[in-house]
Amino acid sequence: MSSTEPERHHAMAVNRRIVLAARPHGEPKPGDLRLEEVPVPQPGPGEVLLRTKWLSLDPYMRGRMSDAKSYAASVEIGAPITAETVGEVVASNNPDFKVGELLTAFAGWQDYFVTDGKGSRRVDPQAAPPSTALGILGMxxxxxxxxxxxxxxxxxxxxxxxxxxxxxxxxxxxxxxxxxxxxxxxxxxxxxxxxxxxxxxxxxxxxxxxxxxxxxxxxxxxxxxxxxxxxxxxxxxxxxxxxxxxxxxxxxxxxxxxxxxxxxxxxxxxxxxxxxxxxxxxxxxxxxxxxxxFAAQAEEFRREVGGWLKEGRVRYREDVVDGLEKAPEAFIGMLKGRNFGKLVVRVAP
Amino acid sequence: MSSTEPERHHAMAVNRRIVLAARPHGEPKPGDLRLEEVPVPQPGPGEVLLRTKWLSLDPYMRGRMSDAKSYAASVEIGAPITAETVGEVVASNNPDFKVGELLTAFAGWQDYFVTDGKGSRRVDPQAAPPSTALGILGMxxxxxxxxxxxxxxxxxxxxxxxxxxxxxxxxxxxxxxxxxxxxxxxxxxxxxxxxxxxxxxxxxxxxxxxxxxxxxxxxxxxxxxxxxxxxxxxxxxxxxxxxxxxxxxxxxxxxxxxxxxxxxxxxxxxxxxxxxxxxxxxxxxxxxxxxxxFAAQAEEFRREVGGWLKEGRVRYREDVVDGLEKAPEAFIGMLKGRNFGKLVVRVAP
The missing domain is CATH 3.40.50.720 (NAD(P)-binding Rossmann-like Domain)
Incomplete structure (x- = not known):
């Protein structure tokens, strides 16, 4: 099985993740979020292991940190903060996904994530920079x-x-x-x-x-x-x-x-x-x-905005932060308007 | 000219009207509205004289008594309060309208009104009681x-x-x-x-x-x-x-x-x-x-709801007040929810 080698390769590695330590009261404080290290999860049958390359930081995440009723479930205490990511397949037990491919996923604020690929989309690095899948061509x-x-x-x-x-x-x-x-x-x-x-x-x-x-x-x-x-x-x-x-x-x-x-x-x-x-x-x-x-309009959106982007009719700007450990500070700053452009974290090169 | 006789007939009559004496502060008080008597207006060329039979009282009129910016102009001090009415043509210089016909009009709170008939609609007393033109089949x-x-x-x-x-x-x-x-x-x-x-x-x-x-x-x-x-x-x-x-x-x-x-x-x-x-x-x-x-849907509305009414699939209830002079008290009561059903004033038999 082609996936055996990379699986083994990552088995001993560490998965850094940032979890909700306490529900913020008002503005989130650094202590509300905690960086911890856990073993890299192993993909089961039909699953793949993704290594996060790009992590999206968005204002809606503040809502997920609260337990107020909303359209989405809250992040539980001790769980990684919700986020969409672009990750590279580093081990695959699913014939639909090959090692080296890039996939979107809701991996959360962490280095590694196991998924069966449902709800993921392939990201073509030739068509546009992969981080745009989290920005102008993403949510x-x-x-x-x-x-x-x-x-x-x-x-x-x-x-x-x-x-x-x-x-x-x-x-x-x-x-x-x-x-x-x-x-x-x-x-x-x-x-x-x-x-x-x-x-x-x-x-x-x-x-x-x-x-x-x-x-x-x-x-x-x-x-x-x-x-x-x-x-x-x-x-x-x-x-x-x-x-x-x-x-x-x-x-x-x-x-x-x-x-x-x-x-x-x-x-x-x-x-x-x-x-x-x-x-x-x-x-x-x-x-x-x-x-x-408006999920039914996803294809139409990607076709139309993707076209405008290629033709230079729409532009975008990114605010890139390097390193998962910088995510909490960048997120807190975003809620104060400190970012300039789409805030993304480059988690791995 | 067939209209000469009725014109003469009404020329000496009195037009009672209720005008805005003062802009209400909060709940309208009887003194904010004043009953006055003026000569009956005379229809000019192309115009008709309507004698009000039914006067509609509706909550929106409270807004017209204020000078706050809204979607419609305020009633001016000294002018009759706005209202839609069903009136009988009692004199006509317009070949489109015959004496004895019933027309809707925005005559306001008064006995007589001159109009060229624009914006009026004919009311067929055989199809439904004329007051329904101000209620279930009206605005x-x-x-x-x-x-x-x-x-x-x-x-x-x-x-x-x-x-x-x-x-x-x-x-x-x-x-x-x-x-x-x-x-x-x-x-x-x-x-x-x-x-x-x-x-x-x-x-x-x-x-x-x-x-x-x-x-x-x-x-x-x-x-x-x-x-x-x-x-x-x-x-x-x-x-x-x-x-x-x-x-x-x-x-x-x-x-x-x-x-x-x-x-x-x-x-x-x-x-x-x-x-x-x-x-x-x-x-x-x-x-x-x-x-x-939704003015463009008026015909569709009258066809569909008129049909339901004929078939007995929808019903209505009226709260009838007799006499124009009772309109202020009835209106003030309506703002307190004292009416039961569509509030209309029978101005003339």
């Missing part, structure tokens, strides 16, 4: 594509606003909005990210949410109001967007990163009735989604 | 039909909850939900209205929002959760509905009658972030609408 890209097109439905001439706009979801939202003939306005933290949006990605305007006159600057950037607001962040950005919404505006709700670390219900006044009144008088359409709600 | 019926079918999209086996369920919109929402194979749960004020929903309209359950255990009773009435919540009221009812919503629930927002009289932003905590979090985790779809957004 973040598909989140942007499906949420914007199914719920946001931008029309030519409309104004599309997206927050966290230099991130992997937001940057594609704005670029697709442009491809559909809409005006794209990005919100990002700091002048470098804003410059990147307008100068490199072709956004029509970019607004720095850290600027003291943020709300006024957003209003100036949207002289015709807002028709689509792709919600990634909540909080003060949502507050500034609300008065600018046009009648019949659509709000795909993809994330609320500003609220993920909240530990208390914010003080009053209660803005919920005012929001509902605005929903009524402006005929707003607010809809939450996660990418898996 | 409230079409509001129920279009909001439920375009946004709520109830599927067989799902649970549809509607508040103000014995009113003209809510009662048809529940009956259409039943026709689509869904479970219909109505919320109404008091045991008589609740009994009416289950015993006369065929709702599966009815819950009294005045009962001290309202939230628990609603939960018991919805053992499979809530898939569609047709929002007419807001406030405490919405509060009780929220935890029962299923993933992918749809919330057509048609009205917020509990909030129409609010004068201050309610105290904290701020529930808006929690609502947005629920939108995300449950993938809720919240959408405001008014009936005119």
């Amino acid at each position: 973040p890209g598909m989140t942007a594509y499906t949420g914007l097109l199914n719920i946001g439905k931008p029309k030519a001439g409309e104004t599309v606003v997206v927050a966290a706009a230099s991130g992997p979801v937001g940057s594609l939202v704005g670029q697709i909005a442009k491809l559909k003939g809409a005006r794209a306005v990005g919100i990002a933290g700091g002048p470098d990210k804003c410059r990147y949006l307008t100068e490199e990605l072709g956004f029509d305007a970019a607004v720095d949410h850290r600027a003291p006159d943020f709300a006024e600057a957003l209003a100036r950037a949207c002289p015709q109001g807002i028709d689509v607001y792709f919600e990634n962040v909540g909080g003060a950005v949502f507050e500034a967007v609300l008065p600018l919404l046009n009648d019949f505006a659509r709000i795909p709700v993809c994330g609320l990163v500003s609220a993920y670390n909240l530990t208390e219900v914010p003080p009053g006044p209660d803005q919920r009735p005012a929001l509902m009144r605005m929903v009524l008088t402006k005929r707003l359409h607010i809809q939450g989604f996660i990418v898996w709600d | 409230p019926g079409m509001t129920a039909y279009t909001g439920l079918l375009n946004i709520g999209k109830p599927k067989a086996g799902e649970t549809v909850v509607v508040a103000a369920a014995s009113g003209p919109v809510g009662s048809l929402v529940g009956q259409i939900a039943k026709l689509k194979g869904a479970r219909a749960v109505g919320i109404a004020g008091g045991p008589d209205k609740c009994r009416y929903l289950t015993e006369e309209l065929g709702f599966d359950a009815a819950v009294d929002h005045r009962a001290p255990d309202f939230a628990e009773a609603l939960a018991r009435a919805c053992p499979q959760g809530i898939d569609v919540y047709f929002e007419n009221v807001g406030g405490a009812v919405f509060e009780a509905v929220l935890p029962l919503l299923n993933d992918f629930a749809r919330i057509p927002v048609c009205g917020l009658v509990s909030a129409y009289n609010l004068t201050e932003v309610p105290p904290g905590p701020d529930q808006r972030p929690a609502l947005m979090r629920m939108v995300l985790t449950k993938r809720l779809h919240i959408q405001g609408f008014i009936v005119w957004d």
Whole structure:
């Protein structure tokens, strides 16, 4: 059996993994996550052993660290943090997968992972850099594509606003909005990210949410109001967007990163009735989604965005961190907006 | 000219009308509305004079009395309150309309109205009682039909909850939900209205929002959760509905009658972030609408609901008030849920 040698090779190796030590209260602290070393797992019949090369860090992982009810199960205490990865097959007991191939998997924050390959997809390193399978051609890209097109439905001439706009979801939202003939306005933290949006990605305007006159600057950037607001962040950005919404505006709700670390219900006044009144008088359409709600569109997404990428019509940026042990710090920084581009960890060369 | 005689007949008559004397602060008070007498207007070329027979009273009118920005212009101080009416043509300078015909019109709270007939529709008193043109076959019926079918999209086996369920919109929402194979749960004020929903309209359950255990009773009435919540009221009812919503629930927002009289932003905590979090985790779809957004479906609505009405598959109830001078009191009572069925004023026999 061809897999015997690599299996043996890894049998004595160590699997480093980062597990949930304690449920974070508010902002995760380094002590909430623990690096530990365990034996490399062995693939059983029909299974393969993957060595993680690329690990994706995404805001949704903060939710998995909580035990609040959500659309997905929480990470259990002592278990590795959830994450999608690109790994190399280093041992295979499954004729469908050969040693040396690259596969996506939900391996979590660890070096090695055993899978039967269900739900994995082959990554062709010739077609695009493998890490893009975690970014523009992966879950973040598909989140942007499906949420914007199914719920946001931008029309030519409309104004599309997206927050966290230099991130992997937001940057594609704005670029697709442009491809559909809409005006794209990005919100990002700091002048470098804003410059990147307008100068490199072709956004029509970019607004720095850290600027003291943020709300006024957003209003100036949207002289015709807002028709689509792709919600990634909540909080003060949502507050500034609300008065600018046009009648019949659509709000795909993809994330609320500003609220993920909240530990208390914010003080009053209660803005919920005012929001509902605005929903009524402006005929707003607010809809939450996660990418898996549109799983049936995965092929279409990869074909269309893959095509745009090849043709140079969409671009992406990665923020690469080297070494699994750096994942916790990078993740905590991401929740504060410290990354610039899709945050990925290069776990193995 | 055949119209000369009736014109002369009414020229000396008096037009009673109820005008906005002052913008209500909170709940409208009798002094905010004023009955006055003015000369009957005379139809010009191409116009007709309508004598109001039926006047519709609807919650949206509270909004028109405010000067807050909304989807429709406010009533000006000194002008008659907006309302749809059924009136009889008593003088006509328009060959399309004959004396004696009944027309819908936005005549407002008054005895007489001059119109060129644009936007009016002929009411056939043989087909259904003329007042139904203001209820189940009019704007409230079409509001129920279009909001439920375009946004709520109830599927067989799902649970549809509607508040103000014995009113003209809510009662048809529940009956259409039943026709689509869904479970219909109505919320109404008091045991008589609740009994009416289950015993006369065929709702599966009815819950009294005045009962001290309202939230628990609603939960018991919805053992499979809530898939569609047709929002007419807001406030405490919405509060009780929220935890029962299923993933992918749809919330057509048609009205917020509990909030129409609010004068201050309610105290904290701020529930808006929690609502947005629920939108995300449950993938809720919240959408405001008014009936005119679906104006293109008017013919389809009248054909389909008119057919159901003839076949006895849907029913309605009216709360008739006699005399224009009773309109203010009836309207103020309606905002407190004192009417039982579609509230209409019989202005002339």
